[in-house]
Amino acid sequence: MTQLRSHPRLVRKLQEALGDQLCVALDDASVVEIMLNPDGRLFIERLGHGVAPAGEMAASTAEIVIGSVAHALHAEADDERPIISGELPIGGHRFEGLLPPVVRAPVFTIRRRASRLIPLDDYVHDKVMTRRQAEIVRNAIASRLNIVISGGTGSGKTTFANAVIAQIAETAPDDRILILEDTAEIQCPAQNLVALHTSDTIDMARLLKSTMRLRPDRIVVGEVRDGAALTLLKAWNTGHPGGVTTIHSNTAMSALRRLEQLTAEVSQQPMQEVIGEAVDLIVSIERSGRGRRVRDVVHVERFEGGRYHTESYAQLDEDVHVA
Numbered sequence: 001m002t003q004l005r006s007h008p009r010l011v012r013k014l015q016e017a018l019g020d021q022l023c024v025a026l027d028d029a030s031v032v033e034i035m036l037n038p039d040g041r042l043f044i045e046r047l048g049h050g051v052a053p054a055g056e057m058a059a060s061t062a063e064i065v066i067g068s069v070a071h072a073l074h075a076e077a078d079d080e081r082p083i084i085s086g087e088l089p090i091g092g093h094r095f096e097g098l099l100p101p102v103v104r105a106p107v108f109t110i111r112r113r114a115s116r117l118i119p120l121d122d123y124v125h126d127k128v129m130t131r132r133q134a135e136i137v138r139n140a141i142a143s144r145l146n147i148v149i150s151g152g153t154g155s156g157k158t159t160f161a162n163a164v165i166a167q168i169a170e171t172a173p174d175d176r177i178l179i180l181e182d183t184a185e186i187q188c189p190a191q192n193l194v195a196l197h198t199s200d201t202i203d204m205a206r207l208l209k210s211t212m213r214l215r216p217d218r219i220v221v222g223e224v225r226d227g228a229a230l231t232l233l234k235a236w237n238t239g240h241p242g243g244v245t246t247i248h249s250n251t252a253m254s255a256l257r258r259l260e261q262l263t264a265e266v267s268q269q270p271m272q273e274v275i276g277e278a279v280d281l282i283v284s285i286e287r288s289g290r291g292r293r294v295r296d297v298v299h300v301e302r303f304e305g306g307r308y309h310t311e312s313y314a315q316l317d318e319d320v321h322v323a
Helices: 002-026 059-072 120-125 131-142 157-171 204-211 228-237 252-264 272-278
Strands: 031-036 041-046 050-056 083-087 094-098 107-111 147-151 177-181 193-197 218-221 244-248 281-288 291-304 307-314
Touching: 002 031, 002 050, 002 059, 059 083, 059 094, 059 107, 120 131, 120 157, 131 147, 131 157, 131 281, 131 291, 131 307, 147 157, 147 252, 157 177, 157 218, 157 244, 157 281, 177 204, 193 204, 204 218, 204 228, 218 228, 228 252, 228 272, 244 252, 252 272, 252 281, 252 291, 252 307, 272 291, 272 307
Parallel strands: 147 244, 147 281, 177 193, 177 218, 218 244
Antiparallel strands: 031 041, 031 107, 041 050, 083 094, 094 107, 281 291, 291 307
């Protein structure tokens, strides 16, 4: 009860420390990320406008912001625990805060949760992807293929994943979807939905094992970043097709190599054949000076003869070629 009563005070304290400008930015659907650097300078990234200066924040105020988020997460922020990661108690946005000695002065970033789902048609209309690429993604969803969305930091992987999941909910409204995340970012309009989150004591691999007992039709993982990738691939291969995940890599082929690295964390045996069997489609999205675009959509057929057999549908070349 004490924690429930103190939460509104904590939120007010955090809002006061953030200030009117950043609170307004958190309510702005065009905002992607808010960043504070060690020199006290603030920057805000907006869709279609890039990163722009947004004033300054005193180190003492930044410490209040980070300390308030830590308190909301039932954590401590001090010299021995200088890194705070989790959900902002305002809006559930993703927060990363750092204190000295790992930085010269307080630093934080707030990755704003997408406030609206962008349908695949909008990606085509805005020339982020071609009509052919969108058609391939839709066919993959209808055929219950497993989709990996790859890209670098800030490339729009999660936003695109939300578009794919919205299409899944429309195409297969009766499917039971299980979503596993470290931080709540995935949006899903499906009625039969279970969302699970990792904690300090429950990691992604443990969640995936539990997921198998929750009767999923489709398994969605916000991002694979460790050996839990192997558990996911095996789940996709053993009666739970039609899933979605994101992975940090710059190209479709590097996504396959990244999966090899992650599975190697928990297996001494090469897993290329498992990867080639589990992964059906890779959507590679990137951020450039002209904005975001789907660079490539790659269909993975199999791993055989020491290489992955793929078909690529590139943004710049609509013709299909075999790798």
